[in-house]
Amino acid sequence: MDTSRTFADWFMVGRCIMRKNNTMPGIAIVNNHTYDEAELAECITNHGSYINDLTEDFIHHYLNKKDVTQMWFRINMVSALQRITENLCREYEWLENIIPPFVYTKQHILDTADIEDISLFIKDYLSMLHKRFDDYYPGNKSEMIQRVIRYVLGRPFDKHLLPEIAVLMGINHTYLSHSFKRDVGISFVDYCNHYKIDSMKMLLLYSDLSIKEIANKLKCDDKYMGRLFKKIVGVPPSRYRNHYKNL
Numbered sequence: 001m002d003t004s005r006t007f008a009d010w011f012m013v014g015r016c017i018m019r020k021n022n023t024m025p026g027i028a029i030v031n032n033h034t035y036d037e038a039e040l041a042e043c044i045t046n047h048g049s050y051i052n053d054l055t056e057d058f059i060h061h062y063l064n065k066k067d068v069t070q071m072w073f074r075i076n077m078v079s080a081l082q083r084i085t086e087n088l089c090r091e092y093e094w095l096e097n098i099i100p101p102f103v104y105t106k107q108h109i110l111d112t113a114d115i116e117d118i119s120l121f122i123k124d125y126l127s128m129l130h131k132r133f134d135d136y137y138p139g140n141k142s143e144m145i146q147r148v149i150r151y152v153l154g155r156p157f158d159k160h161l162l163p164e165i166a167v168l169m170g171i172n173h174t175y176l177s178h179s180f181k182r183d184v185g186i187s188f189v190d191y192c193n194h195y196k197i198d199s200m201k202m203l204l205l206y207s208d209l210s211i212k213e214i215a216n217k218l219k220c221d222d223k224y225m226g227r228l229f230k231k232i233v234g235v236p237p238s239r240y241r242n243h244y245k246n247l
Contacts, residue, residue: 040054045092045133055127058122059122074118081109082102095132097156097195097199097202098199098202142183148165151168152192196220197233200237204237
């Protein structure tokens with residue numbers, strides 16, 4: 001799991017431009033349910049091998065139109081993306097902590113005139129959602145590991161100790177530790193830490209909370225979170241935030 005650079009990092013450039021120019025007006029979103037959004041959402045959450053095909057279909061449905069009212073199709077596309085994202089975050093509450101607020105995605109698409117840029121952005125956005133599930137959600141892991149992950153993601157900022165979870169679920173601690181690393185690819189501690197760091201990145205980029213306030217929100221000591229952030233990301237939280245705010 002590579003958390004050193006995310007979709008949100010790249011997207012911060014657009015956010016800074018919008019903030020400086022104050023170009024984030026409210027935009028009415030209209031509904032267009034002609035695309036099968038449920039299938040795309042299902043593919044995102046279940047690691048479907050055909051996610052790229054569905055993404056291409058999604059883009060083709062809204063943008064490959066020989067029509068002068070291109071903005072209309074972009075608005076419909078944004079509306080569809082918003083429904084997909086909101087439905088996913090409603091069902092999987094943990095997701096909202098580790099993805100950019102949708103308002104920035106919406107504005108970026110509507111402000112971009114070049115269709116190729118929009119297509120690339122949509123691909124990146126849907127790939128980001130897919131990767132978030134691939135990184136954190138049970139998927140095709142064993143039932144035992146799925147239970148552990150669902151438990152953790154149900155309270156992602158609590159201090160989780162694997163021995164306590166093993167007792168709670170009636171599983172041998174050592175066996176659970178080895179099984180988790182085998183199924184997920186990283187240790188249980190690293191899994192929990194990566195989630196908190198990804199959440200911290202979102203708050204650093206998309207909120208004005210101080211680093212101490214962010215640490216409190218994540219139920220961690222700010223000095224500990226600072227050291228953990230630097231260890232995983234490579235730079236302190238303040239430098240990470242300042243870098244993207246100065247773009």
